[in-house]
Amino acid sequence: MSLRIIATGGTFDKQYNPLTGELVFGDSILPSALARARITVPTRFEPLLALDSLDMQEPHRHQVRDACTRSDEAQIVIVHGTDTMRETAEVLGKAALNKTIVLTGAMVPYRIDGSDALFNLGFACAAAMLCAPGVYIAMNGQIFPWNAVRKNRAAGVFEQTD
Amino acid sequence: MSLRIIATGGTFDKQYNPLTGELVFGDSILPSALARARITVPTRFEPLLALDSLDMQEPHRHQVRDACTRSDEAQIVIVHGTDTMRETAEVLGKAALNKTIVLTGAMVPYRIDGSDALFNLGFACAAAMLCAPGVYIAMNGQIFPWNAVRKNRAAGVFEQTD
Amino acid sequence: MSLRIIATGGTFDKQYNPLTGELVFGDSILPSALARARITVPTRFEPLLALDSLDMQEPHRHQVRDACTRSDEAQIVIVHGTDTMRETAEVLGKAALNKTIVLTGAMVPYRIDGSDALFNLGFACAAAMLCAPGVYIAMNGQIFPWNAVRKNRAAGVFEQTD
Amino acid sequence: MSLRIIATGGTFDKQYNPLTGELVFGDSILPSALARARITVPTRFEPLLALDSLDMQEPHRHQVRDACTRSDEAQIVIVHGTDTMRETAEVLGKAALNKTIVLTGAMVPYRIDGSDALFNLGFACAAAMLCAPGVYIAMNGQIFPWNAVRKNRAAGVFEQTD
Numbered sequence: 001m002s003l004r005i006i007a008t009g010g011t012f013d014k015q016y017n018p019l020t021g022e023l024v025f026g027d028s029i030l031p032s033a034l035a036r037a038r039i040t041v042p043t044r045f046e047p048l049l050a051l052d053s054l055d056m057q058e059p060h061r062h063q064v065r066d067a068c069t070r071s072d073e074a075q076i077v078i079v080h081g082t083d084t085m086r087e088t089a090e091v092l093g094k095a096a097l098n099k100t101i102v103l104t105g106a107m108v109p110y111r112i113d114g115s116d117a118l119f120n121l122g123f124a125c126a127a128a129m130l131c132a133p134g135v136y137i138a139m140n141g142q143i144f145p146w147n148a149v150r151k152n153r154a155a156g157v158f159e160q161t162d
Numbered sequence: 163m164s165l166r167i168i169a170t171g172g173t174f175d176k177q178y179n180p181l182t183g184e185l186v187f188g189d190s191i192l193p194s195a196l197a198r199a200r201i202t203v204p205t206r207f208e209p210l211l212a213l214d215s216l217d218m219q220e221p222h223r224h225q226v227r228d229a230c231t232r233s234d235e236a237q238i239v240i241v242h243g244t245d246t247m248r249e250t251a252e253v254l255g256k257a258a259l260n261k262t263i264v265l266t267g268a269m270v271p272y273r274i275d276g277s278d279a280l281f282n283l284g285f286a287c288a289a290a291m292l293c294a295p296g297v298y299i300a301m302n303g304q305i306f307p308w309n310a311v312r313k314n315r316a317a318g319v320f321e322q323t324d
Numbered sequence: 325m326s327l328r329i330i331a332t333g334g335t336f337d338k339q340y341n342p343l344t345g346e347l348v349f350g351d352s353i354l355p356s357a358l359a360r361a362r363i364t365v366p367t368r369f370e371p372l373l374a375l376d377s378l379d380m381q382e383p384h385r386h387q388v389r390d391a392c393t394r395s396d397e398a399q400i401v402i403v404h405g406t407d408t409m410r411e412t413a414e415v416l417g418k419a420a421l422n423k424t425i426v427l428t429g430a431m432v433p434y435r436i437d438g439s440d441a442l443f444n445l446g447f448a449c450a451a452a453m454l455c456a457p458g459v460y461i462a463m464n465g466q467i468f469p470w471n472a473v474r475k476n477r478a479a480g481v482f483e484q485t486d
Numbered sequence: 487m488s489l490r491i492i493a494t495g496g497t498f499d500k501q502y503n504p505l506t507g508e509l510v511f512g513d514s515i516l517p518s519a520l521a522r523a524r525i526t527v528p529t530r531f532e533p534l535l536a537l538d539s540l541d542m543q544e545p546h547r548h549q550v551r552d553a554c555t556r557s558d559e560a561q562i563v564i565v566h567g568t569d570t571m572r573e574t575a576e577v578l579g580k581a582a583l584n585k586t587i588v589l590t591g592a593m594v595p596y597r598i599d600g601s602d603a604l605f606n607l608g609f610a611c612a613a614a615m616l617c618a619p620g621v622y623i624a625m626n627g628q629i630f631p632w633n634a635v636r637k638n639r640a641a642g643v644f645e646q647t648d
Contacts, residue, residue, distance in 0.1 A: 443523040466526060
């Protein structure tokens, strides 16, 4: 078993720019997060995109889909912004790639005190290793099939749809 | 689905005592780690023991086994010291409880910079939700059956045995 | 000797709002920063304003001046945004209050990894206790008189003017 | 003005060894702490010793004294364990070096959550720049002359002696 971790940006990976006072994207923090996790399973990291998920357009989602198609690893974790995570999951779900693809992200950036990012990354890695082929969203300690989940923006949590 | 999280101590939960300069146990940090993780799945926390796993004796392992037996939840995560995690897993494995029990811990305490604790907790929670009934050790981004794992102390990692 | 610490907002005190993805003001983190510092000198905390210093208008600076005038303590640290720290320092300097007033802030919020906030707070507290009455800006490990300093925004540092 | 920062070890600089579970000394974290502080004042760092201050013997204190004697900078911050900080301060005080020497340390290691280390470092740097020549201990937000201070070990704070 081996894992592919694909970065696309999102809150998880936002970093503070002291000159502008804004949260922006730089080099992904995922390599250092994975080192810290002391993973011994073979893992390949792919920095694909660095976007706020509100800025993700259809061509970006196709890039994500193509990266999954190309991936030699059949277990894939995608770190993604939460706002349109479901939309990207849908594109991947409909592509029916016969791989286990788990999207995760964070409500608080990795580099900010009290972040959920590292928990979510661990949770998503296990889900990618254990779930049947398919596309899932792993957030809030739950694993949702891509077609039965929505983000409740007022509460800041993912929920199952009926 | 609902989760039980049992604290037994271990490196994960060690905290610094400024007066003695030692790493000791106080109130478990697991409730704050779980809050930070923004889990929405029903979770019950049980602070059972607060021991360095090198100080764990057979009666302590029986306490852990009895806590698992009593647990209303069939998905259990046990936070445990790494040094004798395998020994406790063996006691639990031989008890054949028909629950999914996942032991995890940390190589660096939760409260110390660069800790693997939160990743491991997330990883173990997903494993507890997804694995078949049985007893597992979830460390280093891997899920090991209780009877096929050892800690390589020189390298500080868990490895599969033949 | 006793210290007054006045919060006015600024990068130092910005906190992440998971629902909006923005850095905003909530309850000041200064009380927890001061507790962490293990200060035994008598210290009074005053949460006066919670503003980005770019949003500070003349009436706000007068509020800061009036708070300094009213202060029973003759040693005052003001936590302030960096962008208009100099302008507020000028209002205070011209008021000639016969107190030692030290403005400080941060280039990275206290709650973000790698923040300079706690260093600056310690630096400013010592400066407030040791400098002669007057108004100073304490940033970048330097103590600048209020009328001989500017922020170099391109470099993100405070500099002495000629 | 320029600063010399001398590391001698102490709680401030202790780091966790995952293989032994102990707090030990490695490369000093002071260079990264100083970078984080965004200091622009010229600063020279000297990693002199890496000792728990309970292990400091008279020859070690002489090494510290000799480093201060040799220092081109007349403003010196020494990061030191708290338990025998006073004893080293006494050796330095009696040497009457006509420099401003400020000893500081931490009750909680820099790398552990909630550490006072960075505050103390900032506080000590300002004290070194502002105090008259002499030897001081800067802890708990106070500046104590070397011959009028003791550590209250039960309370974990430094206090003035009569």
